[in-house]
Amino acid sequence: MEQILANGLYLGAQYALIALGLTLIFALMNVLNFAHGQMYVLGGFVTYTVYAQLGLPFVAGLFASAVTLAIIGALIEYFLFRPVIRRSSREESTMLLAAGIAFFLDAVILLVFGEKQRGVPKIINGVLNWDFRLIMPYDRILIGFLAILSIVSFILFMQYSKTGRAMRALAQDRVAAQLQGVNVDRYSMIGFALGAMLAGLVGGLLVTITGVNLGMGGPTSIKAFMMVMIGGAGVISGAIAGGFILGMLESIGLSVLSQYGDITYLLIFASLMVFLSIRPQGLMGKPWG
Amino acid sequence: MKRRSILKSVAAAASASAFISVSSLAAWAANDTLKIGFVGVTSGPAAAWGTSNVRSMQTRAAWLNETGGVTIGDKTYDVEIVTFDDQKDPKRAIAGMEKMAQEGIHYVVGPNVDDGAAAVRPVAEQNGIIYFPYAFPKELYAPPAGNAVLGMIANYQSGPAIYKYLKENKGVNKVAFVAANESDPLSQRDGGITAAKALGLEVVSDNVTYQVDTTDFTPVLTPVIQSMPDLLVLSGVAPANAPQLIRSARELGYQGLISTETAQDATVLQEGAGELANGFISVGGASTPEIASDTMKEFVDRYTKMFGEYNDESNTKVYALEYIVETLKANPAAIDNVDEFKKTMDTFSAANPYMKGDSHLKYVGTTSFGQKRQVFVPMVVNEFKDGKFETLFIAEVD
Numbered sequence: 001m002e003q004i005l006a007n008g009l010y011l012g013a014q015y016a017l018i019a020l021g022l023t024l025i026f027a028l029m030n031v032l033n034f035a036h037g038q039m040y041v042l043g044g045f046v047t048y049t050v051y052a053q054l055g056l057p058f059v060a061g062l063f064a065s066a067v068t069l070a071i072i073g074a075l076i077e078y079f080l081f082r083p084v085i086r087r088s089s090r091e092e093s094t095m096l097l098a099a100g101i102a103f104f105l106d107a108v109i110l111l112v113f114g115e116k117q118r119g120v121p122k123i124i125n126g127v128l129n130w131d132f133r134l135i136m137p138y139d140r141i142l143i144g145f146l147a148i149l150s151i152v153s154f155i156l157f158m159q160y161s162k163t164g165r166a167m168r169a170l171a172q173d174r175v176a177a178q179l180q181g182v183n184v185d186r187y188s189m190i191g192f193a194l195g196a197m198l199a200g201l202v203g204g205l206l207v208t209i210t211g212v213n214l215g216m217g218g219p220t221s222i223k224a225f226m227m228v229m230i231g232g233a234g235v236i237s238g239a240i241a242g243g244f245i246l247g248m249l250e251s252i253g254l255s256v257l258s259q260y261g262d263i264t265y266l267l268i269f270a271s272l273m274v275f276l277s278i279r280p281q282g283l284m285g286k287p288w289g
Numbered sequence: 290m291k292r293r294s295i296l297k298s299v300a301a302a303a304s305a306s307a308f309i310s311v312s313s314l315a316a317w318a319a320n321d322t323l324k325i326g327f328v329g330v331t332s333g334p335a336a337a338w339g340t341s342n343v344r345s346m347q348t349r350a351a352w353l354n355e356t357g358g359v360t361i362g363d364k365t366y367d368v369e370i371v372t373f374d375d376q377k378d379p380k381r382a383i384a385g386m387e388k389m390a391q392e393g394i395h396y397v398v399g400p401n402v403d404d405g406a407a408a409v410r411p412v413a414e415q416n417g418i419i420y421f422p423y424a425f426p427k428e429l430y431a432p433p434a435g436n437a438v439l440g441m442i443a444n445y446q447s448g449p450a451i452y453k454y455l456k457e458n459k460g461v462n463k464v465a466f467v468a469a470n471e472s473d474p475l476s477q478r479d480g481g482i483t484a485a486k487a488l489g490l491e492v493v494s495d496n497v498t499y500q501v502d503t504t505d506f507t508p509v510l511t512p513v514i515q516s517m518p519d520l521l522v523l524s525g526v527a528p529a530n531a532p533q534l535i536r537s538a539r540e541l542g543y544q545g546l547i548s549t550e551t552a553q554d555a556t557v558l559q560e561g562a563g564e565l566a567n568g569f570i571s572v573g574g575a576s577t578p579e580i581a582s583d584t585m586k587e588f589v590d591r592y593t594k595m596f597g598e599y600n601d602e603s604n605t606k607v608y609a610l611e612y613i614v615e616t617l618k619a620n621p622a623a624i625d626n627v628d629e630f631k632k633t634m635d636t637f638s639a640a641n642p643y644m645k646g647d648s649h650l651k652y653v654g655t656t657s658f659g660q661k662r663q664v665f666v667p668m669v670v671n672e673f674k675d676g677k678f679e680t681l682f683i684a685e686v687d
Binding site for chain 2: 003004007010011052106110114115116117118119120121122127129132135137140206209210211213214215216218219220250251254255260262265
């Protein structure tokens, strides 16, 4: 049981961090960013290049991932999403744009970083073994801790900084925020950059554990959407709750149901369908959006 | 002024006619083109499989063209590789094979997976295409099927040899299997279980599977490791997943042997699992220093120069194009007639340029399929050690 809980918490922390960026972008711009997984993968490759290829410290890799993705996010918002949102009120326009960006980033990643799985040297050696009841490598503990620290920092930033408050106001009511003097274009760009930065950061963190390859983007986006749907689209606390719920369900399912074959995700998807038919807005979302 | 214009026109006409003449001469002197197709996966999680295929073909084709082309009968051809990414989707694989048929291509390498290889069979047979899949279902190669040629060694050929070796030399008695929840790995797992039981090994875990997009294998492997196997078999494991599975197993305290029947890449293992991958057993090709010929070494150099980094999976995938070209050389009538190609397969033999010693290219498979529908490649079983593969043993298949 201790092992299941520890696995669930570790998975939940990384999942929550992935979902945060996605839900932030949705909250601010009503954009379903299908390229979120690809941004995560790009973040992993940037850390891989800086840390494993250039031999710089891991922290430098993380910083490079965060900055690179923030810049890419800002450019994508400014040059792609902003004009499309201005010219088209149809939601599918931004959805198609996001899907196109996902394919584009996949192609760029293949060209620049190749088709191979990449990994980096362990950032910390050793394994915590508590009488074989709980086995957890130290690097997972560290990454789990850093993920939780990032989540807390993000919440504090959104709660207490001027930028965070402006973005929350924008998420709650775009028109009212504009009337109160919030620069919508500016904070939309900052929000998109922040969301992309979170994807890059978690990609950089997890490359030390899972490695990275170009095929990880799509499945990561799907999981992130699941977490957001569980917690409630556009709700920060909902994304965090969704991440931990999915992590715990996955851990319990893989341990308890292993003798029945790979039915964990079958049950998770079936449960999600039932849950959404009862509560389509998710745990913390509002039915009116 | 008028005279100057006339002179200009004459000069322009002379230049144009000279250009056309030179172009015509160049066209006359150039070789014909021999198009060889590739239909397989070059994007997504399994991109490494198809990409190593395509790049091996492109490297070899460029090399052949650079040295004057390929002489088949009384004609010399430049080899052109026509590629199609099926994205590991059988529907797209069919579309890819149809494209090859439309381009008049008779020889195709791929697809890379079972369902894609099965899906393209009707298209290949109707359009006179011989294809070289990297997929294991026996019905693709056994009569009445006749157009598919297995491009590598199947798990039901390598698995028993590996288990037997480990049983006799490493004292393995208990085996556990883990596979991705996809058709190829699951069928390879089932074949492995049958082979292990036939050898008298005890199978202590055979039903644990994982989603192909899994990134954290600790929860997946926890119950497998608790079954205390001597050998953990990663059935049909993708190169992207192998390091993570090995790492998770070792971090969970597993001390036994780990093996797979698929080809792997040493760099990927080193980066993803480091010294934890030491002792990992996999199947390779003509790769290790003990058996690689100078031609193989030059191929690796050329591949590296062309694409920046070599992929060890190409040690097996270097062979398909070589077999096609050499068989066509042996029977030039086969260039647009696959029935002639099939006839030649029964007696074909040529020197194997990629291996040291007296190794030959030949078609095998009579024992497994009842007809020669498999390329002969050495079954090199490797052990990973400190970033490199070392040959554990070499066997042959028929």
